[in-house]
Amino acid sequence: MSWQIAANIREMFVDLVATDGKQAFACRSANRKDSLISGFNEALVTLPPIDRTTVVLAISSDFERVALRERWGATTALLATEGFENVLEIGNQSREKLFSFQPSKPTPLISHDLSFGVTERTLANGLVEVNLDEKEIDFVLSKLSLSEIKSIAICLLHSNKNKSHELQLASRVREKGYFVSCSHEFEGNEQVRFKKAAQKSFIGPVLEEFHNEFEKLGFTKKNIDLAADFRKSGDGDQIFITCLEDRIITALVRDGKRIARKRLKVSPLSMMGLDEAGMAHVGPAKVGSEPGPVILGKGLALTYFDTLAYSSKLTLDDSPRIKFDQSRVQRVLAPLAKQLRVTPESCAEMFNELGAVYIATEISLLMEEFHFSHVDCKVTFDGWFANLMATPIISKSAFRKFDVEVLSQWSPTIGLLKEIPKGAFEKLTERGSCKFSSKILDGETHEP
DSSP states (O other): OOOEEEEEEOSSEEEEEEEOSSOEEEEEEEOBTTBTHHHHHHHHTTSOOOOGGGOEEEEEESHHHHHHHHTOOOOEEEEEETTOTTHHHHOOSOOSSTTOSSOOOOOOSSOGGGEEEEOOEEOTTSOEEEOOOHHHHHHHHHHHTTSOOOEEEEEOTTTTTOOHHHHHHHHHHHTTTOEEEEGGGSOSSHHHHHHHHHHHHHHHHHHHHHHHHHHHTTOOGGGEETTOOOOOOOSSOEEEEEEOSSOEEEEEEETTEEEEEEEOSOOTTEEEEEOTTSOEEEEEEEOOTTTOOGGGTSOOSOBHHHHHHHHHTOOOTTOTTOOOOHHHHHHHHHHHHHHHTSOHHHHHHHHHHHHHHHHHHHHHHHHHHTTOOSEEEEEEEEETTHHHHHHHHHHTSOOSEEEEEEOOTTHHHHTTOSSOOTTTTHHHHHTTOEEEEGGGGGTOOOOO
16 A cells, blocks of 8 residues: 555644554644745654655645735736626625724725726526627737736626636636636625635635645655545534634534535634623634744733643643743733632633633534534544533533544544555544543543
8 A cells, every 4th residue: 555645734733644554653743824835844754764756645724715814826817797897896794893983995806907897798597698709808818918917817797607708708818828717616696706716816826836836845746635625424413523723613414414614713713811891702803823822932812722722731742843831821811810810720711611602602503504403413523622622512502412522633634534544543543532422411421
């Protein structure tokens, strides 16, 4: 069996597992936001010498999300139905601070100067009322050639009903060597599809550069899966909750098929503190990977990550290059604990409990949205803080009958592998895993 490597590349850390079918390796390394490939390189060094050209590589990365947030994308133009060139600029009423007296408009990914209208019209029933004019397409392409544009988003009205005009326009544009995305590739109304097409065009060229980095490291393109996803499946109704250091992902599985996957608003990077009335709160603000949580030695704002790690006395014995400073968290907690008249330990537990309430509420709302039953479903936790978060989250949820399984912190990354050899990861998956039922909420104990 050839070597398999799976890597979960995130802003703060990289988790990597590797196996040849007989032996298994696991490594966690710190990462850099401005160079997400650096942590992967560091993790590779810990592996024995292998022929990378034959390795099957599965990658799950944060690159697209970080690229959109940091605006790493290429200069992009928009080709839209004439009269609808400003749809992206208008946006919607989704605002970070809904009741602010001085709301700020987010800067669109594509500027107004690079948004061009094209004469055409497809009706809501898919019938074509006005055809594209080839001469006008030539004129628009001549204008694009005067700008330093690398990619183009094509967004025409009702293309989800009839995509012929978008395909015709995309064919002409690709002849000029531009990266192209079309709105008919996505689901939703016009605004949603236009936005997704613009995002794909914006990050497309830089995403290709990121993908090429793995080939430069010696891996063969045909053996690389750069869109690997955690494989969550099973019989009956199940809820998977993956608790990583920078996000919490919930997946709903009905009759063995995943029906929903959502990244929750509350995450370990959510800031915690006291408001003007002295009430504890979680978020909505979050810290970035730089400077990061307090416990990593740079951050100044207390986060859910800090209180979870502080309460659990979390250490990374298998990652000696990553140091946790528990005393620094205690110094930040001390004034908050004094104001609440509790010990720093109790203060951390209070914040952890509050975070669990927020998370349980989000999960319950997601279940209601998809009409997912609270009865007789199985709940599986995995990731860094799974063991610590399982009981408080479940105890705050509206489940009546359920079984809970807590997997090891390496389970999300192992789940990226296309083929998991039997017994290869036994030692990794045993550590920190346990099973229990709803009886724990009645005061009964469970055995890990």
